[in-house]
Amino acid sequence: MHLPVLPPLLPMLAKPVKGVPDPAKVGPMSFEPKWDGFRCVLFKDGDEVELASRNTKPLTRYFPELVAAARAQLPARCVLDGEILVAIGSRLEFEVLQERIHPAASRIARLAEETPARFVAFDLLALDDDSYLERPFAERRAALVDALGHLDASGPCHLTRTTEDPAVAAEWFHRFEGAGLDGVSAKPLSAPYTPNVRSMLKIKHERTADVVVAGYREHKTSTPERPLLGSLLLALHDADGTLQHVGVSASFTAARRAELIEELQPLVCPIGEHPWGAWQEWAVANPDRVPGTQSRWSQGKDLSFTPLRPERVLEVRYDAMEGRRFRHTAHFLRWRPDRDPASCGYDQLEQPVSYDLADVLGGA
The missing domain is CATH 3.30.470.30 (DNA ligase/mRNA capping enzyme)
Known part of the structure; x- marks a missing residue:
């Protein structure tokens, strides 16, 4: 050229x-x-x-x-x-x-x-x-x-x-x-x-939503002597009451990672007792991108997660939805002990008014 x-x-x-x-x-x-x-x-x-x-x-x-x-x-x-x-x-x-x-x-x-x-x-x-x-x-x-x-x-x-x-x-x-x-x-x-x-x-x-914390992944620098949380796995209930994985919250300081993983230990449960227990049998990527499954974007990465009893609610900030998931990593705002996990559903999310892309492109 x-x-x-x-x-x-x-x-x-x-x-x-x-x-x-x-x-x-x-x-x-x-x-x-x-x-x-x-x-x-x-x-x-x-x-x-x-x-x-x-x-x-x-x-x-x-x-x-x-x-x-x-x-x-x-x-x-x-x-x-x-x-x-x-x-x-x-x-x-x-x-x-x-x-x-x-x-x-x-x-x-x-x-x-x-x-x-x-x-x-x-x-x-x-x-x-x-x-x-x-x-x-x-x-x-x-x-x-x-x-x-x-x-x-x-x-x-x-x-x-x-x-x-x-x-x-x-x-x-x-x-x-x-x-x-x-x-x-x-x-x-x-x-x-x-x-x-x-x-x-x-x-x-930017929007906020109350989500259920359903698990976590450890940070890449986590050790048995100093366990550190990497990301929280977030979930919402669909219209049928099924708990769906909707994204993650990450980007914590090292001190906060240590605090969070200790704080969440009482909620750790066997995968067989978790709403996502059936997913342990899946070995390939799937359209819902559930935690613990591989895709071409994540080959070689450890995607295993620690299941938590879905009893804690977290308020997060997010920018947009992509299908049934948060488009980007959600930002941790605060715990919501006043919220019932069963009340955290998709119905709380703001839906943008539909607009035809052709009108945007045609107005150039």
Whole structure:
């Protein structure tokens, strides 16, 4: 490739903030939907196309349909920052996107037909022989619109929509979640592109839920002399009263890990007496990703867990659901001794209003 910006390149990052920032206080900003997919820097030089992940690892072989789309739809020589997505119907589906990272070429080819990916561009890093890294975002955005303004909702390549109105951004924050989006991003209009620096802002959804603590895993540094908790296994009751695994809570200090594992010892029980006892007979990964089972993401890791009588309730903070599970690791807030574990069900979770992804993409 002969481009003014070449791989490997670490993309610009974002730091979290609470609420949509006020441009009157922080300066002129451009707001855009925060897409829920794989961050990707796309390099194109004629028919040569490379897709690189956030940590610069190659993604090209996993998305042959995007290589073809880039050749057909994008400028002859360019470098774009964006996101790879998979949509099913009117929503983004991150779990379906994860299935694309597979060693078998035959499976990749089949999934490229069955669940084709899309690429949403949101920044311009190079065009023809010109690098845009040092130019302010306002200039980069204007050039990006000139280069990709012909794209529409039919895809597979898209141009993200933006606004400089914080009121519109706040509306997007609530409305677009129904299409599976992750929140809103904000970029200073005067800022250059700064690789691997948190120069952007991100506003993500945060919610709380009361969950049942159903087990724990030990930390990788745990020893018999100094046992340490690694993560708590969280659960909710479904409509039938079955206790379902919904995710984990982790990220404790070493002192807190020691306190928690000691505090939970009176609740330890044999797996045969636990609601998840039947899972001990399973030896392969399954769609519910129950604890203790393997998947291609966890080969070689010890996923065994210590079952606990489901008698304690914990309040956690989470950002979103992915199917029946928390999308990311939940944050421990506080114990809830006032809550009955039987009352901790899916019905307490906030459901975003449905929104059609095509309306988001079509408005770019």
